[in-house]
Amino acid sequence: MCILSLIDKRDMYGFEVIEKLASDIDVNENTVYPILRRLTGQGLFETYIEQTNIGAPRKYYQITKFGKEKLEEYESEWKTFLTGVFRLLGGNNNES
Amino acid sequence: MKADYIRKLKDQLEEFEASRADIDDIINDYEQLYDDALSTGKTDDEVYTFLGDPNGVAYDLIDTLKIKHHKDIRNKVIALTPFISLIIFMILGFAYDLWHPGWLVFLLIPVSAIIMSTDRKSGIIGLTPFISVLVFLFLGFQYNLWNPTWLIFLLIPITAIILNTSFKDMFVSLSPFVALITFIILGTYFDLWNPGWLVFLIIPMLGILQKRNKIQMLILELTFIIAIAFYLYMGYVQNNWAIGGLGFILPVATAILFGDVTFTWNMPKGAERKKVIILLLTILLSIIVFLVLGIVLNGWVYAWQIFLLIPVVSIIAFDKFRFTSISPFVAIILFFSIGYFFDSFYISWLAFLIIPMAGILENA
Numbered sequence: 001m002c003i004l005s006l007i008d009k010r011d012m013y014g015f016e017v018i019e020k021l022a023s024d025i026d027v028n029e030n031t032v033y034p035i036l037r038r039l040t041g042q043g044l045f046e047t048y049i050e051q052t053n054i055g056a057p058r059k060y061y062q063i064t065k066f067g068k069e070k071l072e073e074y075e076s077e078w079k080t081f082l083t084g085v086f087r088l089l090g091g092n093n094n095e096s
Numbered sequence: 097m098k099a100d101y102i103r104k105l106k107d108q109l110e111e112f113e114a115s116r117a118d119i120d121d122i123i124n125d126y127e128q129l130y131d132d133a134l135s136t137g138k139t140d141d142e143v144y145t146f147l148g149d150p151n152g153v154a155y156d157l158i159d160t161l162k163i164k165h166h167k168d169i170r171n172k173v174i175a176l177t178p179f180i181s182l183i184i185f186m187i188l189g190f191a192y193d194l195w196h197p198g199w200l201v202f203l204l205i206p207v208s209a210i211i212m213s214t215d216r217k218s219g220i221i222g223l224t225p226f227i228s229v230l231v232f233l234f235l236g237f238q239y240n241l242w243n244p245t246w247l248i249f250l251l252i253p254i255t256a257i258i259l260n261t262s263f264k265d266m267f268v269s270l271s272p273f274v275a276l277i278t279f280i281i282l283g284t285y286f287d288l289w290n291p292g293w294l295v296f297l298i299i300p301m302l303g304i305l306q307k308r309n310k311i312q313m314l315i316l317e318l319t320f321i322i323a324i325a326f327y328l329y330m331g332y333v334q335n336n337w338a339i340g341g342l343g344f345i346l347p348v349a350t351a352i353l354f355g356d357v358t359f360t361w362n363m364p365k366g367a368e369r370k371k372v373i374i375l376l377l378t379i380l381l382s383i384i385v386f387l388v389l390g391i392v393l394n395g396w397v398y399a400w401q402i403f404l405l406i407p408v409v410s411i412i413a414f415d416k417f418r419f420t421s422i423s424p425f426v427a428i429i430l431f432f433s434i435g436y437f438f439d440s441f442y443i444s445w446l447a448f449l450i451i452p453m454a455g456i457l458e459n460a
Contacts, residue, residue, distance in 0.1 A: 013132075015129050015133060018129075018146075019136075029147070030148025033125065033126075033147075034156040038159070
């Protein structure tokens with residue numbers, strides 16, 4: 001869901017996704033590429049190649065319509081889950 | 097470092113028999129990731145940690161790969177071989193009354209499993225036990241040459257060494273086998289057990305050739321030649337082999353002086369230590385049992401089988417245990433023992449069926 005959310009904001013290349021993700025949450029960097037590839041295989045992303053000024057051309061990941069739908073679904077599930085957790089913990093949340 | 101990383105990843109993906117398109121795609125992506133990571137100032141070691149171990153990466157990607165179609169064809173060939181063999185066997189039997197040696201066609205089953213389910217190199221190594229057994233049985237039954245034909249079984253480790261060792265190290269690795277074969281032939285046909293054992297000296301003499309210090313190398317080789325000449329002179333001219341043997345103190349002392357022979361015991365620790373001890377004990381035990389069976393019971397015909405215990409123990413101790421890996425050795429022992437001791441070679445070939453059966457059960 002985090003990867004979907006990142007790429008939903010703007011198209012990104014592989015290394016960029018890994019770095020951004022690793023800077024915000026505690027994640028093992030080398031697990032990100034397999035997830036990217038899996039999600040692309042499932043049709044949540046599509047890729048395109050863009051030339052760069054330095055080095056070889058880069059592969060960019062772009063979210064698909066199906067990817068956006070899935071992201072909405074996951075976000076909704078995640079919010080419901082968090083609301084439940086906050087309620088259990090007795091804390092405040094936006095809906096209470 | 098980058099080339100090394102990419103090569104390892106590519107090798108592992110090829111071993112999974114991933115499609116060319118998948119391999120190219122992943123390799124391109126990882127080349128890009130590697131370059132991007134390097135451009136941020138990371139060292140090669142840091143990039144390695146960042147991207148992960150290439151073998152581990154390949155395993156993580158396995159569910160995203162399309163496996164080549166020919167693997168399915170191979171599996172079909174393996175599955176069909178028993179039926180094809182049975183049809184050929186029936187035709188040979190009913191039409192030509194060749195039930196024996198027509199049963200040999202059933203050897204196609206394990207042979208096809210070995211050829212089809214492994215790469216070319218492993219296939220050749222896997223076939224050597226069959227070639228060895230067939231040559232051994234043929235020369236044994238036809239010419240009663242059980243000894244020294246058992247030496248043919250050395251073909252198994254020799255083939256493995258030739259196919260897996262660099263050209264430079266090949267001679268040193270093969271020297272123990274060449275020495276053993278020469279020693280047995282000299283002993284059996286010319287009764288030259290002594291001084292035939294001297295051929296074993298080619299093992300250290302070839303090893304010494306790889307010394308960096310060429311002067312020390314020449315001196316050491318010279319001491320061996322002097323010791324051998326002295327031994328032969330004392331034995332043949334003075335008829336005193338025991339005194340002649342003292343000449344070998346010279347190369348040993350020189351090697352100690354040059355630091356080639358040290359008495360430190362670099363035994364690995366923990367679990368590795370236990371494994372090494374088990375393997376060494378197995379080798380020692382195999383040699384003792386082989387010699388006892390051969391000399392005391394004149395059992396050279398079947399005693400060689402004890403040596404199959406060495407690769408089996410090695411596989412169990414050092415590799416991930418898979419019955420598929422040890423099944424060829426178990427099959428040979430069953431095939432030969434049932435055939436030889438119960439005079440039932442016409443039925444003992446069935447033992448070879450455990451090889452494809454083990455493969456199918458473990459890979460299912």
